[in-house]
Amino acid sequence: DQKRKQRGSIGVFNQTLFNQVKREQYLCEHLRYAIDNDELCVHYQPIIDVKTNTLSSVEALLRWTCEGENISPCVFIPLAEKSGMMPEIGAWVLNRALIDLSHWSGASEVCISVNVSIAQLLNDEFIHILDSALATTQVPPERLTLEITESVFANDEELVSERLQALVTRGVKISIDDFGTGFSSLFRLQNMPFNFIKIDRSFVQNGSEESDTIIRATLLMAKEFGCKTIAEGIETNEQREHLAKLGTDYLQGFYFAKPLELAELKSWYNDKN
Ligand code: C2E
Ligand code: MG
Ligand code: MG
Ligand code: MG
Numbered sequence: 233d234q235k236r237k238q239r240g241s242i243g244v245f246n247q248t249l250f251n252q253v254k255r256e257q258y259l260c261e262h263l264r265y266a267i268d269n270d271e272l273c274v275h276y277q278p279i280i281d282v283k284t285n286t287l288s289s290v291e292a293l294l295r296w297t298c299e300g301e302n303i304s305p306c307v308f309i310p311l312a313e314k315s316g317m318m319p320e321i322g323a324w325v326l327n328r329a330l331i332d333l334s335h336w337s338g339a340s341e342v343c344i345s346v347n348v349s350i351a352q353l354l355n356d357e358f359i360h361i362l363d364s365a366l367a368t369t370q371v372p373p374e375r376l377t378l379e380i381t382e383s384v385f386a387n388d389e390e391l392v393s394e395r396l397q398a399l400v401t402r403g404v405k406i407s408i409d410d411f412g413t414g415f416s417s418l419f420r421l422q423n424m425p426f427n428f429i430k431i432d433r434s435f436v437q438n439g440s441e442e443s444d445t446i447i448r449a450t451l452l453m454a455k456e457f458g459c460k461t462i463a464e465g466i467e468t469n470e471q472r473e474h475l476a477k478l479g480t481d482y483l484q485g486f487y488f489a490k491p492l493e494l495a496e497l498k499s500w501y502n503d504k505n
Pocket of ligand 2: 291347379409
């Protein structure tokens with residue numbers, strides 16, 4: 233009886249694992265055709281300048297509708313990374329975002345932030361893809377910020393800084409995303425040429441003394457490094473006031489707007505102005 237129970241639980245475990253593997257396989261197979269099937273789309277979330285209370289920039293966030301079902305980027309981006317599809321998908325996002333920005337007349341001050349994954353950044357084609365996207369859309373490089381998660385800085389140091397240097401040379405800006413969650417050493421970060429630090433929403437939303445201490449330390453460090461700060465995940469007016477009072481330069485979160493379709497973004501912007 234004991235044996236059967238054990239076998240039973242192993243069976244259940246295998247079944248769960250099997251389903252998960254099957255699910256990943258299914259998503260990977262579909263993701264391969266998502267671009268051609270028009271299943272990908274980019275939404276844009278406003279980033280607000282605290283001093284002027286105006287729209288400074290929008291963050292491009294990828295969306296995937298797989299056979300009618302919305303799959304979270306937290307699920308499919310890691311799969312795309314694992315299966316080698318990220319450089320192609322990332323290139324698609326970058327082009328889409330720059331095309332959308334270049335066609336958005338009447339918002340010539342607004343900048344755009346695009347997330348770049350480690351596989352994309354380290355891909356040999358990356359700089360070439362970037363250059364041709366900028367050239368075809370005629371978007372000034374200064375209007376583009378690339379968001380790179382802090383964990384990236386734990387990778388191949390020489391190659392990462394070589395890539396970042398190539399961005400700096402072009403005038404493209406660099407933002408460290410999800411700051412405080414990535415276990416990268418401050419020593420390494422100090423040598424990286426970034427323009428923005430994005431304080432992870434876990435600190436913003438936690439509200440504890442400890443989180444505030446980390447936020448204050450981050451703001452102080454950003455000042456020393458000469459870079460601007462963005463707080464993610466502002467959902468309430470209280471959080472907005474608090475982060476502004478602490479001295480954050482820019483704010484982003486559902487309080488201002490959730491990620492919006494391009495048309496929604498434009499009407500949101502027109503309503504605001
Ligand atoms: P991220 O770059 O840190 O993006 C911010 C995430 O927080 C987005 O989730 C956004 O919808 C969400 N968010 C914004 N404001 C709030 C808020 O007030 N409250 C809460 N709870 N959440 C908020 P999303 O769109 O699901 O994206 C998740 C992650 O997937 C992104 O985190 C980014 O790491 C990755 N991702 C999304 N699009 C791309 C892409 O085009 N390329 C790459 N490489 N990664 C992407
Ligand atoms: Mg981001
Ligand atoms: Mg982030
Ligand atoms: Mg985040």
